[in-house]
Amino acid sequence: MTRITDIFSEQVYAVVEQIPFGKVLSYKSVAILAGYPRHSRLVGYALRHVPSNRLLPCHRVVTSSGRLVPYWTEQKELLYRERVEFTSRGYYVDMKRFAWQYNDL
Template identity: 50%
Template sequence: MAVDIASFRKDVYSIVASIPRGRVLSYGQVAWLTGHPTHCRLVGSVLHGAAESDGLPCHRVVNSAGRTVPGWQEQRRLLEAEGITFRPNGCVDMKKWQWKLE
């Protein structure tokens, strides 16, 4: 299914902007919320291209196992500042901190 990138980017930004402080979503969940559940890698690409000036809380998006972005050391610090704790393996405890979309 072809994706209109501009529309997809707008949807991703809107979803990420709505993630509450102290909660996380996975790339797959963001993709699902856009209506394109198989496009989780595209979510990552869109967020990677987001300018810091966009003010998006991109740090609240992790992979499905709760792993943070490799090489982005500040992500963990930002999440911890919001009260999010990590398991001994360095991953966010998704059962505890995942935003429950009900």
């Protein structure tokens, strides 16, 4: 297939695989690092369709405001296990402290 997301998805996966334990990245940042700055929505599409056999820490990808995936209750638990902390009301990841600073590479 020649769908753009086939190539795109591979690059997205490659980025997500590199997110360190205990850190998160926004869809937008993943899109930028994958080389497609305006395709944050497609990152969501790609991650929603990750093959089940593929081991990928996609729970470490959140919205730019730090929100979690709606209706994916397991995600918060996974992040808890990595000692990722949330804002007082618990709706947002504390991005100030837990967003991966990939600029340091």
